[in-house]
Amino acid sequence: MSKDKVNKVGGVKTGGDLTSFPQYLLLNAKRFANRPAMRHKDHGIWQSWTWSQMCDEIRAYSLGLEKLGLKRGDKIAIIGANRPKLYWTFSAAQALGAVPVPVYADSVAEEMAYVLEHAEVQFAVCQDQEQVDKILSNSENLPSLKKIIYDETRGLTDYDHSSMHSIDDVQELGRRMLADSTDAQKGWLKSIGEGKGDDLAVILYTSGTTGRPKGVMLRNRDCVNAAVSTVKFDGLNENDIALAYLPLAWVGDHYLSYAQGMVAGYCLACPESPDTVSQDLREIGPTFYFAPPRVFENLLTSVMLRMEDASAFKQRMFHYFLKVSERCGEDILNGKPVGLVDRILYGIGSILVYGPIRNVLGFSRVRIAYTAGEAIGPDLFSFFRSLGINLKQLYGQTEAFLYVTCQANGQVRADAVGAAAPDVDIRISDSGEVLFRSPGMFFSYFKDEEKTKETITSDGYIKTGDAGFVDVDGQLKIIDRAKDVGKLINGAMFAPKYIENKLKFFPNIKEVVAFGDGRECCGIFLNIDLAAVGNWAERNNISYASYQELASHPQVYKMMEEHVEQVNRDLAGEKMMAGSQISRFLVLHKELDADDGELTRTQKVRRNFIAERYEPLIEALYDGSTEKFVETEVIFEDGRKGNISATVQVRDVKTFPAAAMKEAAE
């Protein structure tokens, strides 16, 4: 495409006074009529829809929903994986003025019922039988639910269809309406035209890190403005392509896959199934990519594991060029001056190592990549950046409709999350809490005045609940959840997440929970990473039958002890944190799991819940015992319950004198 045209399109990009995503859909159907809007791998082949085709599909779907009784203001739940028809549901509902409420697909029936009941949904769109069953099992608690609509028919043919329809049938209904009269089309366009900026666009439920999920209400104007300003910031356009693979109900996915896609007009690719994401990523080669740190962690782990199986020559080549990229890769990406020899070596490395790795990971065409959600390990972060992948950090919240801060190209650091995003105003409260005001900020929690008042200050700033400070260069640094930062008995500051993150940067460690607030020392629970440690075990001829057996292996304990000691050594060097070094640790007998309530659906640790559930183990951390018998109830994926019991060993770890104190002693 010629440059002029890009610019011209760029001029239209803000969409002028468009106030809702369905209005953008109509615009895109015109300005990008024949450009791909969505791809989905089906039958082993990437099937595509252009913007105009997608608009037709959504129109039929939307009219069908209207025929079934969906009205302005109604809530419509969307439950499932990243499938085109579920994304269409957002626009189809919004076109009628109805409010989509995406729900985490892997939540168990009760969690799901809570959200559906709380949101008072009239319609529920499910991906498949699994989700339909979950709703039906709680249908007596959902008096407002009128219709269930599903995508995949499989297994559902024998169900009572008096209030159930497949999406195909709904679309057929809509198509018949369109064929019968021209009024249907007119009415639909009118309905979209009536969408106001103040109308509710979507209710996104928080993942519930602290208690019950809260319904974050976002207006059309909030969503559109937030998307417009960030699309401009990163220069996203219709030539970009992204892969949708994050949970549909998460603000990140709704933002990147739906909101920004609508505004910028880029193509969204939906994977064939959750198991094929890495293959699909490679085939699609997205230009815009977003992943939480754990995804990058898994990628790095898989690269390293596979390199260990490679031939000696390849391994040497890999490690040699990795050293080169460590030395100069990031500087080259940042456009800093780099010596000629390094430049040449990096060039060779690109051909022999970095390029192929990027290709295998599906990052060959990535222009902009973001990570957010958790702190990312500095080594991990620079590994990807030094390969030439423009990975940046952002800090966001559901309440902000994602972006609070983000890093501009060339201003990227691992230990900060970036300066305030365009049009965002950040303030640090006296207690050290981060407050912000942004174009996409929510206006209220659904049916929860009290929480809304707690969260929004009188002058209209939103409390993030995170403790942080603004660094000299204007980038925000997050320490921990404000309410999690505590003190040891001896007065030393204790920031659990800070310690946990340091440990989680070891590929062998999957999850960490640190305790210490109001106690005499810091003690931790560990989860080993079964893939990484399992591979190590295989290499060292250590046989094991289960996670539990591997976790309690003496050599694994020894390895963990080394990691913890290393972290203590690091902490000793930091003035603020030297006092809260880890004194004792244990490796948990089971993996922390969202089904057991130990993690949120976005895989964050629920500290208080874990503290209650594993109270005997915490006692063991602090009473000096070397082992403890523990029995834990677990919930399987199908909802049945079982017990896991084990004798967990507790170990002491060496601590180091703080750097400052050491100097004083000398």
Added chain:
Amino acid sequence: MSARTLADISAGEELLSVDDISLSFGGVKAIQDVSFNIMKGEIRAIIGPNGAGKTSMLNVINGFYHPQVGTITFLGKERRKMRPYMAASQGISRTFQNVALFNGMSTLDNIMAGRTLKMNKNFFWQMLRYGPAMNEEIEHRLVVEEIIDFLEIEHIRKTPVSQLPYGLKKRVELGRALVAEPTLLLLDEPMAGMNLEEKEDMSRFIIDVNQQFGTTIALIEHDMGVVMDLADRVVVLDYGRKISDGEPAQVQADQNVIDAYLGVAH
């Protein structure tokens, strides 16, 4: 009775029956005077202790073994013995107790192999893989892809089956049997050696195959819980003889069956 097509038989009518089958290998009498039938659309389980003759019975049905006595009636046509190719071409497909896949080939190719009997283009066209042969392959590939989607094995489409874990191999084998669009599907211990989760998945697939494609299924299984949940009717063999036949609850209460499984004091 004259030969009938599948469409002539309505659900709940007899699809296959074996009458007075006796099979012996030299002096070993594997099956003696066994008769039972399979109705269209049902899930029929064959159970029994080790060595009861269950697999032999399945082998008789699909023509791998030829009984010395008795007849097999399939789709209204009575035969002294079945031949494997006849069974296959008339719509009987099966899976094996010990997975029998082409190890060096990918999942996709293994399942494509299940379509062999439905391919019409001759060797010449197939060798060229052009024009009509290509169109034909696309048609068949669509059927195969639908089954891959159905069995949720997209992620191993291109993986050589020798690298797959046991549970997935079983699923690939089921896929290969399914793409033949069978009238009668014989499953020989589809859940042997699986863990609970894999068993639940497999049960789900079996029920879905039965409901969605309307395929009649005869299966051998050891896991009583699975059999009782899945099967519409159960036939019980012991030492080559039929000792019980009926609905799961009925069979479960049968004293002969209890004795066969738990043993009796002599």
